Amino acid sequence: MTTLPDRPNTALVIVDVQNGVVAGTHNRDEMIANINTLVDRARAGGVPVVWVQHADDGLPEGTDAWQYVSELHPAAGEPLIHKHYGDSFEETDLESALAERGVGHLVVAGAQTDACIRSTLHGALVRGYDATLVGDAHTTEDLSQWGAPPPEQIVAHTNLYWNEQRAPGRRGGTVTTAEVDFTRP
Numbered sequence: 001m002t003t004l005p006d007r008p009n010t011a012l013v014i015v016d017v018q019n020g021v022v023a024g025t026h027n028r029d030e031m032i033a034n035i036n037t038l039v040d041r042a043r044a045g046g047v048p049v050v051w052v053q054h055a056d057d058g059l060p061e062g063t064d065a066w067q068y069v070s071e072l073h074p075a076a077g078e079p080l081i082h083k084h085y086g087d088s089f090e091e092t093d094l095e096s097a098l099a100e101r102g103v104g105h106l107v108v109a110g111a112q113t114d115a116c117i118r119s120t121l122h123g124a125l126v127r128g129y130d131a132t133l134v135g136d137a138h139t140t141e142d143l144s145q146w147g148a149p150p151p152e153q154i155v156a157h158t159n160l161y162w163n164e165q166r167a168p169g170r171r172g173g174t175v176t177t178a179e180v181d182f183t184r185p
Contacts, residue, residue, distance in 0.1 A: 003128040003169040007104025010182050011048040012038055015088055015110030015120055017072055018053060020065025022111050025139040026151035032071045034137040034177040035109050043075065047182045048101045052081045052088045054116060086119030089127060098129075105130040107180055109137035114154050125167055135159040135174045 014035055022028050042049050051074045055061040061082075074080060079097040081088060088094050098106075106124050108131060110117060117138050124131040138158070140151045148154065165172030175181075 002104030002130045004104040007102050009048070009102040010105040010107060011050050011098060011101060011103040012042040012107045012109070013050045013052060013088065013120070014039070014072070015052045015108065016054045016112070016116050017069050017110050018059070018065065019067050019069055020059050020063070021054065022069060022139065025111060025141050026155065027139055031137055031139045032069060034134065035072060037177055038107070038109060038134065038137060038180060039072070041180070042182055045182045048078070048103060049075070050079045050081060050094070050097060052083055052094070052110070054083050056084055086116045087123035088116065088120040089123045095127070105132070107132045107134060107182070109134040111139050113138050113140040113158050114148070115140070118158060121162060121172065125165060125170060125172060128170060130170050132173045132175055133159065133162045134177055134180060136176050
């Protein structure tokens with residue numbers, strides 16, 4: 001249903017599952033296990049897997065905190081998109097990597113729910129993509145001491161509201177890892 005012409009394919013997009021981003025996050029290990037399940041299923045089905053890696057002043061490129069967690073292993077040939085903004089499309093080559101693969105539907109997982117995940121989902125939808133959030137494969141840190149809701153509530157709320165996102169000719173949606181259908185047009 002994407003508004004992008006000639007883009008029938010789906011890609012799995014893994015956002016910012018880096019040491020310094022997910023250290024101490026809510027359900028970290030479960031989220032990473034679910035992402036590994038998704039990666040295995042995507043690869044087995046010939047679905048592109050795209051990795052996104054954030055860098056900024058608080059997360060300097062090349063540091064241990066900037067590295068992807070050791071439990072996840074990007075394969076040779078899978079795009080690695082380097083970004084400096086929350087939206088994974090902003091000033092990156094994500095769009096060209098997806099266009100090369102004929103992708104109009106994104107399945108999104110990673111961190112952090114209330115920052116880069118939300119920004120990337122909205123960025124995808126406004127650019128014409130369908131964007132499905134994997135509800136049990138994203139997480140965030142606990143910022144409740146600064147007035148934010150607890151992380152489990154942030155995850156639950158994001159799953160709830162993203163499930164209802166729509167725009168002309170495109171849609172959002174939330175599914176669990178077990179419900180992901182990489183063959184969906």
